[in-house]
Amino acid sequence: MSLRVSELRVYYRTLKGDVKALDDVSFTMRDGEILGLAGESGCGKTTLGKSLIRLDGRMRHMGGTVELDGRELPIGDDRRMNEFRFHEVSLIPQYSMSAMNPTRKIGKMVGELLRSRGVTLDRAELESRLDLVELPRTVLGNYPIELSGGMKQRMVMVISTLLNPSLLIADEVTSALDVSTQKAVAKALTGFRDAGFVKSMIFVTHDLALTSRIADTIMVMYAGRLAEKAPAGVMVTAPRHPYTKLLINSLPEVGVRYADKKLAGIAGSPPSLLDPPAGCRFRDRCPLAGDECAQEPPVAEVEPGHFVACWKA
Amino acid sequence: MRQYFGRKLLVYGLTFFVAVTINWMVPRFMPGDPVSSMVARAGVSNPGAVETMRTYYTNLFGFDQPLWKQYANFWAALLQGDFGISIWVFPTPVSEVIMGAVPYTLGLMIPSVLLSWVVGNWAGAFAARRKLLDNTVLPVGYVLTAMPYMWLAVLLAWGLGVVAGIFPVAGGYSFSLQPSLSWEFVADLLHHWVLPFLSLFLVALGGWAIGMRNMIIYELESDYSNYLSALGAPQRLIRRYAFRNAVLPQITGLALQLGVLVAGALVTEIVFSYPGLGSLILKAIQNQDFFLLQGTFMFIVLGVLIANFIIDIVYVVVDPRTRAGMAGAQA
Numbered sequence: 097m098s099l100r101v102s103e104l105r106v107y108y109r110t111l112k113g114d115v116k117a118l119d120d121v122s123f124t125m126r127d128g129e130i131l132g133l134a135g136e137s138g139c140g141k142t143t144l145g146k147s148l149i150r151l152d153g154r155m156r157h158m159g160g161t162v163e164l165d166g167r168e169l170p171i172g173d174d175r176r177m178n179e180f181r182f183h184e185v186s187l188i189p190q191y192s193m194s195a196m197n198p199t200r201k202i203g204k205m206v207g208e209l210l211r212s213r214g215v216t217l218d219r220a221e222l223e224s225r226l227d228l229v230e231l232p233r234t235v236l237g238n239y240p241i242e243l244s245g246g247m248k249q250r251m252v253m254v255i256s257t258l259l260n261p262s263l264l265i266a267d268e269v270t271s272a273l274d275v276s277t278q279k280a281v282a283k284a285l286t287g288f289r290d291a292g293f294v295k296s297m298i299f300v301t302h303d304l305a306l307t308s309r310i311a312d313t314i315m316v317m318y319a320g321r322l323a324e325k326a327p328a329g330v331m332v333t334a335p336r337h338p339y340t341k342l343l344i345n346s347l348p349e350v351g352v353r354y355a356d357k358k359l360a361g362i363a364g365s366p367p368s369l370l371d372p373p374a375g376c377r378f379r380d381r382c383p384l385a386g387d388e389c390a391q392e393p394p395v396a397e398v399e400p401g402h403f404v405a406c407w408k409a
Numbered sequence: 410m411r412q413y414f415g416r417k418l419l420v421y422g423l424t425f426f427v428a429v430t431i432n433w434m435v436p437r438f439m440p441g442d443p444v445s446s447m448v449a450r451a452g453v454s455n456p457g458a459v460e461t462m463r464t465y466y467t468n469l470f471g472f473d474q475p476l477w478k479q480y481a482n483f484w485a486a487l488l489q490g491d492f493g494i495s496i497w498v499f500p501t502p503v504s505e506v507i508m509g510a511v512p513y514t515l516g517l518m519i520p521s522v523l524l525s526w527v528v529g530n531w532a533g534a535f536a537a538r539r540k541l542l543d544n545t546v547l548p549v550g551y552v553l554t555a556m557p558y559m560w561l562a563v564l565l566a567w568g569l570g571v572v573a574g575i576f577p578v579a580g581g582y583s584f585s586l587q588p589s590l591s592w593e594f595v596a597d598l599l600h601h602w603v604l605p606f607l608s609l610f611l612v613a614l615g616g617w618a619i620g621m622r623n624m625i626i627y628e629l630e631s632d633y634s635n636y637l638s639a640l641g642a643p644q645r646l647i648r649r650y651a652f653r654n655a656v657l658p659q660i661t662g663l664a665l666q667l668g669v670l671v672a673g674a675l676v677t678e679i680v681f682s683y684p685g686l687g688s689l690i691l692k693a694i695q696n697q698d699f700f701l702l703q704g705t706f707m708f709i710v711l712g713v714l715i716a717n718f719i720i721d722i723v724y725v726v727v728d729p730r731t732r733a734g735m736a737g738a739q740a
Contacts, residue, residue: 150639181641189639194632197650199657199729209637212646239729256640 098296099125099148099263104160106147115369117143119320120160122395123403125263125296125313130289132311132328133300134343138366140320142190145265145300147171149185165262182213186261186294190268192252196240203236206255215259225254228291229284246277253284257293264294268301282310304347308332313401316340319366319377322395324409326402336398336409339378376406384408417721421714428710433483435706436699437476443496443697444472469494470700483703492707493700497692503704506689511708513581514685516602518674521609526663529617534652536618537625546618553615558673562608562680569604576604579682605681609674613666620662624655657728664720667713 104121107114118140125131133141146152148162148171157172164184170176189195197205207217223233229250240248249269257264266285270278288294301307307314308328315325316339324337335341342362364381367373375390376382382389388407395405444466453459467473470493471482486493492503536546553561570578582588582597628634628651637647678687686705693701725731 152635178641178643181639183641187636187639189632189636191632191636195636197633197637197654199654200650201729208646209640209642212642213640241730252636 097124098127098129098165100161100163101148102161102163104144104147104162105158106143106151107156107158108143108154109156110154110370113370114156114158116372117155117320117369118147119369119372121317121320121322122160123315123322123325125298127295128289129313130286130297130299130311132304132307132314133298133317134302134304134307134314135317135323136302136343136366138319138369139317140369141300141302141317142267143320144317145187145267145298148263148265148298149181149187150174150177182256182261183259184261185263185265186256186259188253188256188264188266188269190271192249192269193245193272195252196248196255198240201237201239202243202251206236206258209255210258213259222254222258225258225293228287229254230280246273246280249273249277249281250284253281253288257288260293262295264288264297266297266299269299270301270303270306278306282306286310304332304344316343319372320369321377322403322405323378324402324404324406326399326404330399330402336402336404337406338382338384338408342383413725417718421718425710425714429484429487429707430480432703432706432710433480436697436702437479439694439697441697443699444470446697447496447499470496487707492704495701496698497696497701503700506701507686507704507708510685510689510705513683514674514678514687517605517609517678517683517685518671521606521613521674522663522667522670525610525613526617526659529614530621530656530659532614533618533621533623534625534648534655537622538629543622547622550615550618550622553611554619555615556612558608558612559676559680561612562605562677565604565608566681577601578604581684601681601683605677605683608677608680609670612673613670616666617659617662621655621659624658625651628652628655657724660720660724660727664717667716671709671713 101124102122104118105116106118107116117138121140121144123131133144135141143155146155147157148169151157151171151174162169162171164180169180169185196202200208206222210217222236226233226235231247231250231254235243235247235251240251243251253269269285270281273281285297285299289297299307299311304314308331311328313325314328314331316323316331316337318339324331324335324340326335331340332344335344339362346361362381367377367380373379374392376385376393379385379389386407391407393405393407395403396409397403398409444463447466448459448462451462453462471479474482490504492507495501495503495506498506532546533550536542566578569576577583577600580601582594582601586594586597588594625648629647631651634647634651637650674685675687675690677683678685679691682688686709690702690705692698693705
């Protein structure tokens with residue numbers, strides 16, 4: 097078992113009270129697994145990704161544990177967590193376009209970063225990885241502004257995975273890219289996993305179609321909770337949770353004209369996480385909601401590897 | 410690269426031309442007549458002699474010619490390095506009067522501008538993101554930067570000069586001494602230099618510290634800082650990058666502030682009767698001395714332009730993005 101997250105709670109401190117962005121989330125990941133983490137904005141997917149590497153100033157670890165390769169990650173302790181960052185857990189951030197210091201040559205910056213982590217730069221290794229993502233070796237002598245968006249994205253991918261971390265968190269890495277670059281990035285990520293540069297990967301995205309291509313398992317979150325987790329193929333063809341069903345139904349299909357057939361969405365909007373309602377958090381928008389939904393549904397394994405948190409599943 | 414500096418030089422040339430023209434115009438549009446005041450100062454009562462003196466001076470300074478011709482003559486003389494003859498200390502050439510004052514002004518300006526910039530940046534960077542320091546440096550910075558130069562100068566002169574009696578409050582050196590290269594004179598010079606320097610240094614310091622603190626905080630919140638933190642890079646490295654990037658706007662700020670700083674130095678000199686360009690300007694205005702006023706302003710304009718040009722060059726050296734931009738413009 098590569099990663100084991102148990103009953104993780106991470107809240108945002110705000111003036112109005114705690115926003116329960118991550119409320120009692122548990123799941124596990126195998127070695128070599130790519131987990132697609134999907135859901136609409138504000139469902140807690142980015143919070144989960146961040147929690148595993150670095151909580152920002154407003155986030156508080158309120159409970160639960162994270163275990164990576166048998167060692168517990170001290171996610172609430174910024175200082176102790178440093179030991180694990182980059183070596184064990186690494187991140188490809190949402191903001192790859194601006195993730196590199198604009199006034200340092202890329203090669204120099206990488207060297208300084210590695211030295212500060214007590215590692216000497218293996219030039220040959222770095223260059224072979226540049227080849228792998230089809231970046232010319234000369235980029236190391238360039239400043240970040242001299243690279244295109246897609247090149248910066250790939251450069252950051254190379255930097256983040258340079259120390260062969262056990263867990264890589266790719267946070268919305270394809271959101272700012274066009275479709276053909278998205279494909280290249282997705283290919284590079286699976287390539288990294290296959291080459292053994294990263295043991296397992298969490299691919300945070302709101303793009304279900306892309307996730308189903310590269311992920312082994314997909315986890316859908318809703319309002320800070322796990323809604324459904326299943327192998328990618330099962331999730332797309334036979335989802336059990338009503339939210340997942342609606343989410344997949346609301347995806348546009350290539351070749352279908354929507355002029356005469358309106359694209360179905362999900363009525364309503366997610367509940368406020370400042371004071372979430374008791375019971376199932378999807379109840380107000382759910383077409384199947386019944387009396388039992390006033391109780392919080394437990395996460396149940398309906399089939400091997402297929403977890404659903406719904407009374408009706 | 411050549412195109413960039415060519416364009417810069419053109420802009421500086423234009424600025425110089427406009428500044429010189431304004432320089433020439435301003436004293437001539439001031440109320441009053443310098444020749445009359447010179448004649449009056451001579452204290453001659455004979456009307457015939459007064460008339461002769463008037464014609465002599467008018468001819469000498471070229472005031473009898475039409476304005477456009479005066480303007481043309483002015484440029485011709487200027488290009489030969491001739492600033493004319495001072496009216497106030499007639500018949501000393503203006504260039505000589507200015508050269509006597511320049512060392513005092515430069516000796517005051519260069520250390521106060523550079524030291525306040527360096528110390529201010531350092532203090533601001535140090536205070537950023539450290540609660541306790543931030544809560545002290547920031548208010549002190551605001552108080553300092555909000556102070557008018559001359560007011561702080563008066564406060565210092567009163568506090569450290571009159572009440573405490575540690576420093577002299579006026580002059581560039583003691584009147585009992587003659588300028589010479591002796592230890593005694595140099596020590597006396599430094600003793601007189603401290604208060605004007607301190608007033609300039611302190612006011613500028615506050616502004617730089619506040620600016621730097623804000624820039625550093627901005628840089629520490631930036632994406633590259635967050636990325637480095639997520640990869641566990643030590644604060645030392647992140648702060649070093651942040652400092653380096655935050656200094657860039659401060660360099661631009663220095664270029665923009667130079668004019669203001671010069672003006673501040675002039676007023677400070679007047680408060681301390683420091684024998685630099687500021688006191689000279691005051692004397693020139695009081696005595697309707699067109700030529701001295703022109704000459705002093707010219708010197709200041711040149712100084713500010715040269716300093717700005719140096720900063721332009723420094724900027725190209727420290728910010729790779731300007732170099733990249735230039736390469737792009739050439740292609």
